[in-house]
Amino acid sequence: MKPTDIRDPEFFHRVIDCQYACPAHTPVPEYIRLIAQGRYDEAYLINWESNVFPGVLGRTCDRPCEPACRRGRVDEEPVAICRLKRVAADYRNEERIRARLPKAHRRKNGKKVALVGAGPASLTVARDLAPLGYELHLFDDQAKAGGFMRSQIPAFRLPEEVLDTEVGYILELGVVTHFKRYVESLRELLEADYDAIFVGTGAPRGRDLKNLPGRKEADPYVHIGIEWLASVAFGHVESIAKRVIVLGGGNTAMDCCRTARRLGGEDVKVIVRSPFAEMKASPWEKEDAMNEGIPIIDNHVPKEFVVENGRLVGMRFEKVRAVYDDEGRRSLVPTGEPPAFYPCDEVIIAIGQENAFPWIERDVGVVFDKWGLPVLDKETFQSTNPKVFFGGDAAFGPANIITAVAHGHQAAISIHLFLSGRSVHDRPPPQVNLVSQKMGIHEWSYDNEVDDDDRYRVPHADLEVALRDRRVEVELGFDPATAYREAERCLNCDVQTVFTAERCIECDACVDICPTDCINFVEDEEDEAALRKKLRAPADNLDQPLYVGGPLKTGRIMVKDENVCLHCGLCAERCPTAAWDMQKFLYNVTKAAPLCSL
Amino acid sequence: MTYIRPNFRHPALPRNELGYTRRDYEGALSTLCAGCGHDSVSGAIIQACFELAIPPHRVGKLSGIGCSSKTPTYFLGRSHGFNTVHGRMPSVATGAALANRELVYIGVSGDGDTASIGLGQFAHVIRRNLDMLYIVENNGCYGLTKGQDSATADVGSASKKGVPNPYPPIDLCAMALDLGATFVARSFSGDKRQLVPLIKAGIAHRGFAFIDVISPCVTFNNTPQSTKSYDYVREHLASTGTLDFVPVRQEITADYEAGYTEEVTLHDGSVIHLYKEPDLDVHDRHAALRAIREHKEAGRILTGLLYVDPDSADLHEVLQTVKTPLRDLTAKELCPGSRALDAINASKR
Numbered sequence: 001m002k003p004t005d006i007r008d009p010e011f012f013h014r015v016i017d018c019q020y021a022c023p024a025h026t027p028v029p030e031y032i033r034l035i036a037q038g039r040y041d042e043a044y045l046i047n048w049e050s051n052v053f054p055g056v057l058g059r060t061c062d063r064p065c066e067p068a069c070r071r072g073r074v075d076e077e078p079v080a081i082c083r084l085k086r087v088a089a090d091y092r093n094e095e096r097i098r099a100r101l102p103k104a105h106r107r108k109n110g111k112k113v114a115l116v117g118a119g120p121a122s123l124t125v126a127r128d129l130a131p132l133g134y135e136l137h138l139f140d141d142q143a144k145a146g147g148f149m150r151s152q153i154p155a156f157r158l159p160e161e162v163l164d165t166e167v168g169y170i171l172e173l174g175v176v177t178h179f180k181r182y183v184e185s186l187r188e189l190l191e192a193d194y195d196a197i198f199v200g201t202g203a204p205r206g207r208d209l210k211n212l213p214g215r216k217e218a219d220p221y222v223h224i225g226i227e228w229l230a231s232v233a234f235g236h237v238e239s240i241a242k243r244v245i246v247l248g249g250g251n252t253a254m255d256c257c258r259t260a261r262r263l264g265g266e267d268v269k270v271i272v273r274s275p276f277a278e279m280k281a282s283p284w285e286k287e288d289a290m291n292e293g294i295p296i297i298d299n300h301v302p303k304e305f306v307v308e309n310g311r312l313v314g315m316r317f318e319k320v321r322a323v324y325d326d327e328g329r330r331s332l333v334p335t336g337e338p339p340a341f342y343p344c345d346e347v348i349i350a351i352g353q354e355n356a357f358p359w360i361e362r363d364v365g366v367v368f369d370k371w372g373l374p375v376l377d378k379e380t381f382q383s384t385n386p387k388v389f390f391g392g393d394a395a396f397g398p399a400n401i402i403t404a405v406a407h408g409h410q411a412a413i414s415i416h417l418f419l420s421g422r423s424v425h426d427r428p429p430p431q432v433n434l435v436s437q438k439m440g441i442h443e444w445s446y447d448n449e450v451d452d453d454d455r456y457r458v459p460h461a462d463l464e465v466a467l468r469d470r471r472v473e474v475e476l477g478f479d480p481a482t483a484y485r486e487a488e489r490c491l492n493c494d495v496q497t498v499f500t501a502e503r504c505i506e507c508d509a510c511v512d513i514c515p516t517d518c519i520n521f522v523e524d525e526e527d528e529a530a531l532r533k534k535l536r537a538p539a540d541n542l543d544q545p546l547y548v549g550g551p552l553k554t555g556r557i558m559v560k561d562e563n564v565c566l567h568c569g570l571c572a573e574r575c576p577t578a579a580w581d582m583q584k585f586l587y588n589v590t591k592a593a594p595l596c597s598l
Numbered sequence: 599m600t601y602i603r604p605n606f607r608h609p610a611l612p613r614n615e616l617g618y619t620r621r622d623y624e625g626a627l628s629t630l631c632a633g634c635g636h637d638s639v640s641g642a643i644i645q646a647c648f649e650l651a652i653p654p655h656r657v658g659k660l661s662g663i664g665c666s667s668k669t670p671t672y673f674l675g676r677s678h679g680f681n682t683v684h685g686r687m688p689s690v691a692t693g694a695a696l697a698n699r700e701l702v703y704i705g706v707s708g709d710g711d712t713a714s715i716g717l718g719q720f721a722h723v724i725r726r727n728l729d730m731l732y733i734v735e736n737n738g739c740y741g742l743t744k745g746q747d748s749a750t751a752d753v754g755s756a757s758k759k760g761v762p763n764p765y766p767p768i769d770l771c772a773m774a775l776d777l778g779a780t781f782v783a784r785s786f787s788g789d790k791r792q793l794v795p796l797i798k799a800g801i802a803h804r805g806f807a808f809i810d811v812i813s814p815c816v817t818f819n820n821t822p823q824s825t826k827s828y829d830y831v832r833e834h835l836a837s838t839g840t841l842d843f844v845p846v847r848q849e850i851t852a853d854y855e856a857g858y859t860e861e862v863t864l865h866d867g868s869v870i871h872l873y874k875e876p877d878l879d880v881h882d883r884h885a886a887l888r889a890i891r892e893h894k895e896a897g898r899i900l901t902g903l904l905y906v907d908p909d910s911a912d913l914h915e916v917l918q919t920v921k922t923p924l925r926d927l928t929a930k931e932l933c934p935g936s937r938a939l940d941a942i943n944a945s946k947r
């Protein structure tokens with residue numbers, strides 16, 4: 001095997017599981033250490049630079065980082081990364097943060113960019129481009145910026161002030177806003193004097209069950225989930241009947257049922273086609289809903305709205321079970337039992353959203369594929385009309401906030417390259433830094449001791465109080481002392497074990513000391529699969545790289561399976577020749593402009 | 599700052615027949631110098647006991663004084679242990695083995711502890727063929743007392759102090775062979791592939807099993823002028839061939855390489871497979887002595903299994919002790935009463 005080239009930044013990046021899994025590649029362990037040190041402002045700014053909405057995301061992020069977290073592979077549960085992000089937001093000093101944020105650019109660069117839709121994608125583009133002097137025009141049909149973060153995510157998960165503050169940081173950079181303005185025509189924008197256009201209009205159409213018997217007759221009692229949530233958010237709907245059925249198994253369904261409980265729904269049920277375990281909603285969302293007394297009834301396919309005397313009285317369902325073919329594809333097969341009837345007064349349909357671009361003419365050079373999505377370059381987000389860029393849910397279909405942010409960063413770079421007359425493919429490499437943490441034989445400038453603590457739970461508001469008012473936030477966040485304990489659970493996976501083959505005398509000390517059997521000295525093999533079979537402990541997690549060093553004096557090679565390395569530094573402490581060293585690897589996705597000094 | 603080993607372990611570690619992982623055979627975190635060969639020997643003992651699926655509480659580990667003699671603290675944390683006075687491990691081991699013949703006895707000593715102050719005890723424990731594994735972690739110096747040349751240092755070899763050693767060395771394997779040891783091997787701490795099966799065979803062997811393990815002292819005796827440094831030993835290694843140990847319980851179908859040239863069946867039915875390159879008859883004591891000397895003259899260190907006599911009578915057999923461990927005998931068995939005494943006396947008249 002070829003020795004690992006650690007100069008390739010992606011090698012060590014991959015070892016930092018959480019950061020690698022984060023669509024915006026937030027330097028997670030770096031901010032977690034800062035939280036442990038009580039340096040909340042710096043922790044906040046690191047987040048702000050990467051993910052733009054730390055306070056929002058610290059409450060609502062889909063957190064792909066957590067299932068990826070290495071701690072989850074050696075301990076029962078991963079680090080509560082997302083809730084630690086909120087800690088940085090909760091305890092930051094607002095005044096000091098404002099002083100360190102970039103200011104509106106005084107001299108404009110003469111280029112004008114239109115941003116359609118004011119969700120997280122457009123807001124990210126705005127933030128990244130503003131410091132470069134662009135004149136930014138933000139359009140949205142709502143009265144305020146935030147997109148779905150404002151209209152969809154209920155206040156009991158995301159207080160409005162939190163959103164207002166973080167949206168404010170961006171708008172204060174000198175963005176020209178055009179609210180309550182639905183953009184009717186892309187052609188019009190193209191004909192106006194914009195140098196580039198970013199489309200961040202999301203996936204605004206909720207799916208319906210148009211063809212289900214009784215749907216038309218039941219219409220006054222049936223709501224489309226995202227429309228209903230927006231009406232609640234904007235105060236147009238303030239109550240619901242006592243018996244409510246929510247159809248669907250995603251996060252929207254969870255928000256609908258929990259909102260219904262707060263607006264007067266007493267008997268609220270979620271009824272979903274798929275088996276419970278395969279529902280799209282995150283496990284914690286399901287848990288929260290069930291904690292609020294909402295049963296989730298799975299394996300039920302809606303068949304009919306039952307209307308009597310013009311009133312909806314309930315719904316009929318067919319019971320099914322999941323059957324899988326050889327390739328693991330699922331089909332829902334009727335069990336043959338008689339249909340189940342559930343009485344109800346109102347129904348909320350939360351079975352997914354679709355993209356819709358009624359305002360984009362099909363002859364302005366933006367080509368759409370057969371699914372109605374724009375044809376884009378996956379790296380640059382440029383459409384087939386070089387002036388038009390897409391991002392967020394509008395680009396590849398509904399995802400989440402952090403994905404919209406990640407798109408926004410890349411689209412901003414593309415727009416900047418495009419308007420500077422450079423190739424949009426001329427992407428800047430990430431900024432990286434690798435520094436030894438050694439201070440003494442047993443001393444490192446990071447806390448290398450591995451704590452045994454189980455994951456800490458975030459306290460919740462009293463259920464009765466929470467159900468009385470839809471604006472009462474349910475999760476209360478960690479107090480600083482608990483935040484410290486939780487932060488100490490982080491394994492510091494960004495502090496890398498760096499191997500210098502020339503120094504190794506093959507004494508085996510590192511092999512013997514390593515608590516998780518990562519390190520091996522073995523005869524070389526042609527391919528990785530053969531090498532994996534020879535290691536001390538099973539190396540069958542193929543998502544995790546092998547670090548290969550050598551050949552050494554005996555002709556053997558060093559092979560480290562990165563999978564469950566605790567980054568404890570014991571190998572480096574035990575190595576007599578400092579062939580191992582613990583070095584902190586900072587990896588930052590380059591943004592369109594430098595933002596704040598850290 | 600850590601002197602604490604994390605408690606997390608690889609989630610998919612293999613388990614032995616007892617359901618234990620290798621980690622259940624660990625001891626406390628070593629306080630020896632980073633890179634000390636002795637820690638590797640501890641690692642090999644852990645591996646061997648794990649693979650043999652020995653219940654940790656069925657092991658007695660004994661040692662004298664020295665860095666090497668400290669190591670029983672760093673392996674088999676759930677076994678019985680005794681750190682004796684410098685050079686006196688054999689007599690305590692003899693007492694322990696007589697009192698409870700049911701434990702597996704592993705003695706760990708140093709070249710100072712064995713070849714200097716303990717030479718007398720060493721000679722006698724060999725003669726008595728005590729059923730134990732005796733490992734010397736041989737670094738050619740007194741590590742614990744800051745690296746003075748030991749009695750196994752070669753002439754001309756110089757430690758960190760830089761003064762060449764003027765005295766001829768004691769070859770502990772040759773001495774053990776001479777005194778009638780029934781299992782003699784030499785190995786290198788940096789070669790676990792050889793050392794682990796040797797330890798397993800030594801444990802399975804009935805009678806006195808001796809392994810001289812060259813185990814470099816990184817701090818005081820890993821110099822370019824030393825003949826016990828990592829580099830020197832690696833460059834001058836010769837081997838009697840590789841070996842595998844096949845325990846009784848295991849079917850021979852396991853993934854042991856084919857093509858062994860000799861099979862030695864030990865007293866308990868377990869088997870050593872030898873894959874020999876230079877031809878050495880491991881049942882010929884003289885041949886072993888000759889091979890050691892010839893290699894030495896050629897400037898090489900001969901490692902591997904040198905000699906084994908699987909069917910020797912160990913101390914218990916020689917003394918005809920009862921099968922029940924002495925410590926389990928009660929007053930009833932030990933004082934059979936006046937009638938029995940009368941009978942014995944009558945038989946002597």
Ligand SMILES: Cc1cc2nc3c(=O)[nH]c(=O)nc-3n(C[C@H](O)[C@H](O)[C@H](O)COP(=O)(O)OP(=O)(O)OC[C@H]3O[C@@H](n4cnc5c(N)ncnc54)[C@H](O)[C@@H]3O)c2cc1C
Pocket residue numbers: 060061062116117118119120121122139140141142146147148149152153181182183184200201202203204226229251252255359391392393394398399400401402404
């Ligand atoms: C109920 C629900 C709960 C969710 N909860 C979470 C969560 O907890 N965590 C998470 O990460 N994600 C969540 N999501 C997903 C998340 O909200 C979206 O993925 C994200 O907001 C997409 O961002 P965006 O910038 O692409 O567009 P959006 O946030 O959708 O914003 C688009 C904006 O453009 C406006 N617009 C559309 N067309 C036009 C036009 N022609 N002219 C002017 N304005 C227009 C829309 O009104 C909207 O304000 C949730 C989604 C829903 C439906």
Ligand SMILES: Cc1ncc(C[n+]2csc(CCOP(=O)(O)OP(=O)(O)O)c2C)c(N)n1
Pocket residue numbers: 663664665666667684707708709710711712715735737739740741742743748
């Ligand atoms: C009776 C007695 N004499 C002398 C000493 C001092 N002493 C301690 S360890 C040691 C030598 C140890 O050498 P070795 O057995 O080779 O162990 P190493 O440290 O090299 O592993 C000596 C002389 C002692 N502890 N007790």
Ligand code: SF4
Pocket residue numbers: 016017018019028029068069070071078079081489490491492493494
């Ligand atoms: S332990 Fe810490 S650094 Fe490692 S993956 Fe988890 S959060 Fe990231």
Ligand code: SF4
Pocket residue numbers: 497513514515516517518519564565566567568569570571572
């Ligand atoms: S830092 Fe070194 S000793 Fe610790 S787990 Fe990783 S490889 Fe093993």
Ligand code: SF4
Pocket residue numbers: 503504505506507508509510511571574575576577578579580633
């Ligand atoms: S501890 Fe250092 S010198 Fe020894 S084998 Fe490991 S890397 Fe090599």
Ligand SMILES: [Mg+2]
Pocket residue numbers: 664666708709710735736737738739740741748
């Ligand atoms: Mg010594």
